[in-house]
Amino acid sequence: xxxxxxxxxxxxxxxxxxxxxxxxxxxxxxxxxxxxxxxxxxxxxxxxxxxxxxxxxxxxxxxxxxxxxxxxxxxxxxxxxxxxxxxxxxxxxxxxxxxxxxxxxxxxxxxxxxxxxxxxxxxxxxxxxxxxxxxxxxxxxxxxxxxxxxxxxxxxxxxxxxxxxxxxxxxxxxxxxxxxxxxxxxxxxxxxxxxxxxxxxxxxxxxxxxxxxxxxxxxxxxxxxxxxxxxxxxxxxxxxxxxxxxxxxxxxxxxxxxxxxxxxxxxxxxxxxxxxxxxxxxxxxxxxxxxxxxxxxxxxxxxxxxxxxxxxxxxxxxxxxxxxxxxxxxxxxxxxxxxxxxxxxxxxxxxxxxxxxxxxxxxxxxxxxxxxxxxxxxxxxxxxxxxxxxxxxxxxxxxxxxxxxxxxxxxxxxxxxxxxxxxxxxxxxxxxxxxxxxxxxxxxxxxxxxxxxxxxxxxxxxxxxxxxxxxxxxxxxxxxxxxxxxxxxxxxxxxxxxxxxxxxxxxxxxxxxxxxx
Numbered sequence: 001x002x003x004x005x006x007x008x009x010x011x012x013x014x015x016x017x018x019x020x021x022x023x024x025x026x027x028x029x030x031x032x033x034x035x036x037x038x039x040x041x042x043x044x045x046x047x048x049x050x051x052x053x054x055x056x057x058x059x060x061x062x063x064x065x066x067x068x069x070x071x072x073x074x075x076x077x078x079x080x081x082x083x084x085x086x087x088x089x090x091x092x093x094x095x096x097x098x099x100x101x102x103x104x105x106x107x108x109x110x111x112x113x114x115x116x117x118x119x120x121x122x123x124x125x126x127x128x129x130x131x132x133x134x135x136x137x138x139x140x141x142x143x144x145x146x147x148x149x150x151x152x153x154x155x156x157x158x159x160x161x162x163x164x165x166x167x168x169x170x171x172x173x174x175x176x177x178x179x180x181x182x183x184x185x186x187x188x189x190x191x192x193x194x195x196x197x198x199x200x201x202x203x204x205x206x207x208x209x210x211x212x213x214x215x216x217x218x219x220x221x222x223x224x225x226x227x228x229x230x231x232x233x234x235x236x237x238x239x240x241x242x243x244x245x246x247x248x249x250x251x252x253x254x255x256x257x258x259x260x261x262x263x264x265x266x267x268x269x270x271x272x273x274x275x276x277x278x279x280x281x282x283x284x285x286x287x288x289x290x291x292x293x294x295x296x297x298x299x300x301x302x303x304x305x306x307x308x309x310x311x312x313x314x315x316x317x318x319x320x321x322x323x324x325x326x327x328x329x330x331x332x333x334x335x336x337x338x339x340x341x342x343x344x345x346x347x348x349x350x351x352x353x354x355x356x357x358x359x360x361x362x363x364x365x366x367x368x369x370x371x372x373x374x375x376x377x378x379x380x381x382x383x384x385x386x387x388x389x390x391x392x393x394x395x396x397x398x399x400x401x402x403x404x405x406x407x408x409x410x411x412x413x414x415x416x417x418x419x420x421x422x423x424x425x426x427x428x429x430x431x432x433x434x435x436x437x438x439x440x441x442x443x444x445x446x447x448x449x450x451x452x453x454x455x456x457x458x459x460x461x462x463x464x465x466x467x468x469x470x471x472x473x474x475x476x477x478x479x480x481x482x483x484x485x486x487x488x489x490x491x492x493x494x495x496x497x498x499x500x501x502x503x504x505x506x507x508x509x510x511x512x513x514x515x516x517x
Contacts (some may be wrong), residue, residue, distance in 0.1 A: 007184065011126050015181035016142050018082055021173050022112035023146025025089075026055060027285065028154040032163040042098045053102045055407065057109025059214050060207055062400035063257045066393030067198070074392065077186050078118050079138075082181060085111030086174025093164035095263055099298075117395040124383055125188055133226055133325030134467070136379040137318040140372065149311055151289060151303075188388070197492050198322035202248045202256035209241025210404070215405040221414040235248050258393045261386065269501040270382025271398050273334065275405035276495045277374055280488050282343065282365070282406035283413040292360075295474060309361050313368020321376040330381035333497045337373030338492045340366050345489035349482045351472060363394040383503055392401060413484055420480035421473075428472045 003224035029036075029051055037047040038350035069077045095101035120139050127135035156164045168287040216234040223231050249255040262268045321333060344366035351359060379398075 001246045009120065009146065009493065010128050010180065014113075014177065014184050015078075015122045017076070017140060017177040017180065018115040019119040019139065019147055019174060020142035021170050021177075022115040022446045024083065024153070025108065025112055025170070026146070028166050029054075031484045032158045032166055033152050033431065036101070039390050040095070040098045040101060046098055048218070048222070049102050050099070050105055052215070054109040054112070055104040055403070056211060056219070057106045058113035058213045059210050059375055059400055059403055059407075061110050062117055062211075062396045063111035063206060063402065064495030065117050065396040066258065066390070067256050069118070069392050070115075071198075073187050074121075075181070075187050076465045077390040078122075078185060079178065079181050081111045081114040081118070082174060082177050083111070083113065084108075086170060086178065089167045089170035089174065091168035095463065104139055109234040117399045118392065120379065120383075120395045120399070121392040122185065122404035125388065130326060131322075132380050132384070133376060134322035135373075137320075137322035137376045139379060140254060140375040141315060142320050143375075149258075149308075151307060152308065160180075167431050167451055197254070198251050199248070199254060199256035202245060205241050205245035205248055205516065206257060209238055210244045210400075212238035212241055214404065214407060217404075217411040221418070228451070249366070257397070258390065259397070261383050261390060261397060264385055265501055266503045267382055267394060267398075268432065269498055270378055271401050272456060273374070273378055273498060273502075274382065274398055274402045274410075276491060277371070277378065278402035278406035279409035279412070280345075280402075280491060281371060281409070283409035283488055284345075284486075286410045286413050287484060288360075288364075288416070288479065294480070295477060296355065306360060307364065310364035310368040310371070313365045317369050321373050325377055325380060330377045330502055331499050333373045333377035334381075334502065335496060337375075337377070337441050338496050339371045340370035342489045342492035344370060345485050345492065347442075349483075349486035349489060351478070351482065353478050385503060392501070398499055400419070417480050420483045423475050424479040424483075426471060428476055 033047050033050060036042070036050060040047070047354045065077070072080075088104050088111060091104040092101060092108060095104055119142075120136075121138050123135040124132065157163075157169065203394045212234045216231055216238055219234070220231055225231055226235070247258075248258055261285055262271065288307055292298040292306055298306060324333060344363040346362040347366070382398055383391060383394055424485065465511050
């Protein structure tokens, strides 16, 4: 191995260490929330802020990483982010009440939010053009698998130790990352340190707009959406804030966030498809554990294990996609990934309550292949037409859109699931009438069973009705899951034509270069 190859390997290990722990912390806390609630004296609604505050801080910091990198130097900014993430992780584990936990999670989110986009930019710059697909395959392993593995790891740590260990585990990884960053990461020669006056108005509008949007998405389901004055105020604030932000950044001489990058067709299309990827990935990470636990009765840890086939398939396939990129091109890989995912979610939409392990296993394997193909090819081609001096800015925009759309996916999934559960419950209830012989026989049989167990006639009749209602509720929930899975499949299918708007690269371009259409 040459010195250049060895240096590239160490840089890869360095930045991927940071990207993995940042991605992991978006989901690792979810299974520990019930335990944290008891220790911190919080309600169900209040404890959700432990997760919301981290994601909110992520979303706000991501768009301005280019600005901060050029102001303070990218190495210094990345190193400061790792230090902040590591220290705040320890403080989260030592939190003494809910307010201190939320404050430390915000700090952790500010530090962690910068790690993923900066890692992507550094990998893009340190791999030659012919290995850009490989670089994005490595990047994808951490970013996509982190949220998928998080619940399983979090459940194991919580069960075998205690919930603070989901934060303490970041300490040794963070220390290693700090030492590696100090030794191997350097600012690129084209990065010019700028100490110009900041676009404070642009930053203010961005924080207000994005922050309100993220809060609206996170809180909407629990607040009954637009029946709540709080959600309506957040929605108006988000719309006004984002309009003012876009206007300011398009008219400012030195904008805080260079949204003019979206004028480039391939980058804009790739960012949109990245949003579709975020919706579907986060929606499935929300829906599948819920399905396994609520309808099939899986414990939290077992449901995490049941979702491992997708993570394993992605881990095995992503490096392969990096090599396929130069053979078949970006469009073919992304189109294949969209089609495979549409098929896999269609399979999930046909499940029943009699589902077996293999019925869940194979759709997830297909999803592993599909997500792997999309993520690697899309991450590579989306940034391929961006000048190298703008890669960090572009990476921040690309990742924040994926993160925000991921929150949209979770919010939509939760809302649609609740709505369809109610609709299907009413539909099935209408079918259970006195003239329905099968239903009547079932209730009569259950009534006789309860009566023979020692209950009086009236109580036995009530219990039989409750039992049948429980069956209706469960079947209605199954139909609701089927419906939402089908909608995700349709989303992938209707996204296919947008692939034609991407550059059809086969040999990845170096940052700042554009290859033919």
